[in-house]
Amino acid sequence: MKGNAVYKRSYNGCLAMCGSLQLGACLPSENELAQQLSVSRTTIRTVMTGLEAVGILSREGAIRRLSRHPQPEDAFPDTQTQSTSATVERRFLEWILDGNIGPGYLLTAAELARQFGTSTTIIREHLPHFQHFGLIERRPNSAWLFKGVTPAFANEIYEVREMFELRAARSFAVLPDDSRSWRHMRMIEAEHRALLKSIDKDYSLFPNLDERLHRTIHETTDNRFIKDFYDIISMLFHYNARWDVEDEKQRAFAALTEHITYIEALLGRDLKAIDQACRQHLKTARSNLLRSIELRMTMPPA
C-alpha cells in the first residue's frame, strides 16, 4: 500500500558507504547512519537486515561487519528510489510540457490516475500544485481546465520575474563583500569565464549555470514568496530545454555573454548597469521562450 522508495534509496546509500570500507571493518552506529542519510533508525535497521540477507554484512551480536564488497548490481535502480508522488509529479509535468494536450483540454483525476497507474489520491494531491504554477484551473466538483503553455503564460511569468529579479539584483548589490552570496557569485563568475572558453563543446553545461546564477540572485531577497516563485521559472526553464534544442549553442553563447555583463555590473555594485543588464538579459530570455512556444504551437510534436 505504500512504496518503499525510502528503503531503497537508503539501501543504495549504505551500499555506497560500504564501498569505501575495508573488508571486515565494522559499521558506524545505527544512529550515525540514520543521521547521515537523513532517515529514521527504523529504516536503517531494515536496510541492515537486507544487507545481511545478501551477505554484504555479517553480524556478531550487536556488531556488524563488512563481509563482502558490494557490486553495482546490488543497488536498486534509480527509478525505484523515488516515491510514487515524485514520479507522478515529474511524469505529469513532462507529459504536459511535451505538448500532449492543448489549451482548453479538460483533465479528469480519474483518467489521469489510470494513465499514470496510480490512485486518484495522488493525482488530487498534485493538481493544486500545478494550479499554483498557473498551468491549470479548477472547475468545482468537476474537471480541471488546462490553460496551456501559451505566449500569455510566458509573458505573465516574465512580467513577475522581471520585477522580482530587478529587486533581488538591487538587494544583491548592497550586500557585504564577504557574504555567502557574493562568494557564491564570484565562483559563478569564474565558471562563466571558463565555460566561455570551451563553449563550443560544453554549451550543454550552460543551463545548469544559468539556473544557479539566477537562483543565487533571487535567494538574496530572503523573501519566501519570491523564492517560491522561482520554482515556477525553474520548472518552465527546465522543461523548455526539452523542446528547444535548435540553435542551442548560439543561444548559450549569447546568454553567457549577457550573463557576464550582468555579473560584472553586480560585482561592481553599479545599480544603473545592473538594471540595464538585467532587463536586457530577461528580454532576450523572454523572446527565446516566446519563439520556442510559438514554434511549438504551430507544429506540435508527434
Added chain:
Amino acid sequence: MKGNAVYKRSYNGCLAMCGSLQLGACLPSENELAQQLSVSRTTIRTVMTGLEAVGILSREGAIRRLSRHPQPEDAFPDTQTQSTSATVERRFLEWILDGNIGPGYLLTAAELARQFGTSTTIIREHLPHFQHFGLIERRPNSAWLFKGVTPAFANEIYEVREMFELRAARSFAVLPDDSRSWRHMRMIEAEHRALLKSIDKDYSLFPNLDERLHRTIHETTDNRFIKDFYDIISMLFHYNARWDVEDEKQRAFAALTEHITYIEALLGRDLKAIDQACRQHLKTARSNLLRSIELRMTMPPA
C-alpha cells in the same frame, strides 16, 4: 462517505426560488434550474424529490407545481451547506491566525485530522495550500513546521504586494475610460465618499470596500500570478480583522482618506501621484499590520 453539501445548498437555493413563485405555479425545467444554481441536473432531481417529500412541491406526471410556500425552517442551516473541505480550510486558518500555536510548532496530519474531526486525506490536501501562503513548511516524511504570523511574514508579503500593486496601479491608469475596471472604480469612489459621511457609525463596512478597491486594481494586470498572490493578502487581511479591533474607527477613517487620494490619482491618470498615494497607503497598512502582529506576539490571546 461524501457529504451532501451541494444538495443542501441547492435545496436552499430552490427554496428561495419557490419563495418568489405563486402557489400552484409550475417550476422551470430541470435543466434551467441546474444552470441557475450551477449544479448538475442530477442534484436538482434529488432536490425536487426532497421538496416533494416535505409537501412544498407536488407533481402530476412530468409537471411540478408549488403546493405550499416554504418557511424559513424548511432550509438547511448554513453550516451544513459547505463542503468538509471548505469547512476545514476555514477552521484551520482561524485556528492558526487566532494564535493558538506559535512559530516553530510542528503540525502532524494525524493530529489535525483528529482535531478537526475529518480524515487525514482532507488535511493532506490542504496543507500544501497553506504552504503556498507561506505559513508552513514541509519536512519530508514527517510533520509540517508552522512558521508563524511574524513581522517577517508581514514584511515579505508587503514587499511583494508593493511591487505588484504599483505595477497594477500604473496599468490601471492607461486603461480606457469605459473599461469595466474604470466603471467599477467610479462606483467604488462614490461608495468611499458616501462612507466618509457616515464613517462614525458605518466604519465596519470599510474592510469590504478596501478589499474591493485593491482587488479592482490588481485585476487589471491580467496576470494570473499577481491575482493569485492577492488571495494571500486577502486571507491575511480578512483574518487580521479578527484580532485588530482596537482603534478600528480611527484606522478606517485614515485609510479611507488615503484611499480617496489614491483613487483621485488613479482616475486622474497622474502616474506620479498614483505612485506616491499607493506607496503611502501601503506603508500605513503595513505598519498597522506590523503593530498588530507585534502586539499579539507579546500578549497572546487566552
Added chain:
DNA sequence: CCCATGCTTTTTATATGCAAAGAACAGGGT
C-alpha cells in the same frame, strides 16, 4: 429537430485500511 425527463455510467469527495517510515520508550554496556 429541439428540449424535456427517465435511466445508466463515470467521476468526484471523503473515509478507511494497511504497509512503510518515524518517534518514543526501555534496558544494558561503557
Added chain:
DNA sequence: ACCCTGTTCTTTGCATATAAAAAGCATGGG
C-alpha cells in the same frame, strides 16, 4: 550520564471503498 540496540507505538504514503454529484444516453412529446 551517555549512547547503543531492541521493542513498541504513532504517523505517513498510498490504494481502495463508497455515497454524492456530474456526465452521458435513451426515449418521447411538441
